[in-house]
Amino acid sequence: MASVLIIRSVSLQQLDNTIKQVQSVFPGSSIDLLTHEHALEQCRKYAGLRRVIPYEHSKDFSPLRPAGNLPEKHYDAVIVPFSNISGAGFLNVLLFALRLRPKRIYSGNLAGTVTPLSKMRIALRLLASLICWPLALGVFLILAPPSILWLSVSALYGRLRKRKT
Amino acid sequence: MNDLQVSAVVLSFNRREELAYSLGRLQEVTGVSLEIIVVDNGSKDGSAEMVAAEFPRVRLLALPENIGVAAYNRGFFQARGQFILILDDDSFPAPDALEKMVELFNADPDIGLVAFDVRSFDHYDRKSEQKEPLSLETAPPSYLLGFNGAGAGVRKEILDQVGGYPEEFFLYWNEQDLAMRILAAGRRIAYSAAIVAYHRYAPKNRDSRRGPFFYTRNLFWIFWKHLPWPDLVRRSLRLGLLCCYHSLAQLTTVYLQALAAALFRAPDIFRRRRALKPELARRFRIPMGLSFILFR
Numbered sequence: 376m377a378s379v380l381i382i383r384s385v386s387l388q389q390l391d392n393t394i395k396q397v398q399s400v401f402p403g404s405s406i407d408l409l410t411h412e413h414a415l416e417q418c419r420k421y422a423g424l425r426r427v428i429p430y431e432h433s434k435d436f437s438p439l440r441p442a443g444n445l446p447e448k449h450y451d452a453v454i455v456p457f458s459n460i461s462g463a464g465f466l467n468v469l470l471f472a473l474r475l476r477p478k479r480i481y482s483g484n485l486a487g488t489v490t491p492l493s494k495m496r497i498a499l500r501l502l503a504s505l506i507c508w509p510l511a512l513g514v515f516l517i518l519a520p521p522s523i524l525w526l527s528v529s530a531l532y533g534r535l536r537k538r539k540t
Numbered sequence: 541m542n543d544l545q546v547s548a549v550v551l552s553f554n555r556r557e558e559l560a561y562s563l564g565r566l567q568e569v570t571g572v573s574l575e576i577i578v579v580d581n582g583s584k585d586g587s588a589e590m591v592a593a594e595f596p597r598v599r600l601l602a603l604p605e606n607i608g609v610a611a612y613n614r615g616f617f618q619a620r621g622q623f624i625l626i627l628d629d630d631s632f633p634a635p636d637a638l639e640k641m642v643e644l645f646n647a648d649p650d651i652g653l654v655a656f657d658v659r660s661f662d663h664y665d666r667k668s669e670q671k672e673p674l675s676l677e678t679a680p681p682s683y684l685l686g687f688n689g690a691g692a693g694v695r696k697e698i699l700d701q702v703g704g705y706p707e708e709f710f711l712y713w714n715e716q717d718l719a720m721r722i723l724a725a726g727r728r729i730a731y732s733a734a735i736v737a738y739h740r741y742a743p744k745n746r747d748s749r750r751g752p753f754f755y756t757r758n759l760f761w762i763f764w765k766h767l768p769w770p771d772l773v774r775r776s777l778r779l780g781l782l783c784c785y786h787s788l789a790q791l792t793t794v795y796l797q798a799l800a801a802a803l804f805r806a807p808d809i810f811r812r813r814r815a816l817k818p819e820l821a822r823r824f825r826i827p828m829g830l831s832f833i834l835f836r
Contacts, residue, residue, distance in 0.1 A: 533810025
């Protein structure tokens with residue numbers, strides 16, 4: 376029996392579709408769901424899941440914050456649902472999935488469709504990210520000083536207006 | 541003594557078929573006295589005309605243009621019930637949900653808002669067949685720091701006290717802003733899996749700038765309105781850096797536009813600032829990444 380882990384990286388409403396798709400792509404498999412603590416109660420309502428596992432951290436999924444409480448050492452498949460087409464903004468979840476060292480990683484799109492994602496593609500995304508960060512820092516350092524000055528003036532103005540009223 | 545228990549306030553915008561279906565489902569609600577108010581946000585598809593013709597008992601407020609979530613406040617103001625049910629035009633409560641909601645409110649006066657378990661509309665029939673109905677005994681309330689605006693109940697007196705949705709937001713993060721004011725007023729947000737609403741979830745794989753723009757701009761405003769200064773500075777800087785990064789990584793200017801729009805109205809936002817107490821602010825988990833996963 377294949378072991379599957381879904382990482383809850385999207386809304387519960389999208390998860391409704393994803394779980395349905397995963398059950399049809401992996402019939403007869405045992406499916407676990409990893410979710411942040413605040414959604415645990417809602418996720419326990421799903422039928423057909425073997426276990427709903429709380430992520431031990433309150434921050435986003437990250438390879439630097441591994442889950443130490445998973446019942447399987449290595450899953451056959453880990454599913455990372457995306458709430459968009461490209462998977463932009465989900466690199467942290469993909470790297471988290473990679474760190475779990477499953478046999479295969481799959482992405483799930485908005486409509487719930489599940490497709491395999493190669494480890495090479497994840498590596499390329501990481502490379503692109505590493506190139507973008509220094510550039511982003513440069514842009515940020517240019518934009519930050521005038522923005523902070525404007526915010527300070529705005530905050531002072533807000534305080535004065537509140538005093539008047 | 542007000543005998544009317546619940547006023548359902550439904551915001552409508554160009555979804556006539558969904559609205560008709562949801563209003564039909566609202567008629568199936570049992571166990572409470574209910575008035576229904578539809579606030580139409582200047583729909584061009586005949587939604588307001590449909591409500592007037594097919595649902596004569598529904599109170600209709602037809603606005604001339606789309607004013608975003610501010611339209612909800614028009615409905616809240618008109619509501620006469622002790623509790624207000626907040627719905628989208630494509631969501632509706634389970635038939636027994638309002639009775640349970642009122643029971644929960646009456647059991648604990650500290651509860652200011654009841655967050656429904658909002659489920660995908662597409663699974664309505666399947667789920668109802670699969671699951672044993674839950675009760676407040678089998679699914680006792682837990683307490684949250686936010687709620688889903690497609691299904692929530694709120695005490696009218698609380699809205700009168702803290703105000704409705706933030707009109708300046710137009711769309712998105714408005715629920716969190718209201719939740720923060722309710723919690724700052726010392727009330728709680730209760731959630732029970734027994735209190736269910738259904739929401740039509742119609743995902744489309746398409747490009748969209750509206751979501752990332754409003755999510756990003758309004759998140760800055762959430763920080764500036766509600767967070768204590770150290771938190772405000774730290775999170776604003778981090779969000780600013782993320783705007784720069786994701787603009788490059790996703791090859792879009794939408795995040796920088798949102799940052800510019802947030803800064804443009806900063807004086808007005810700081811005028812509305814009511815910072816949370818640090819111990820309350822620390823409890824919030826604000827997912828900054830949400831802004832950056834909506835650009836298709």
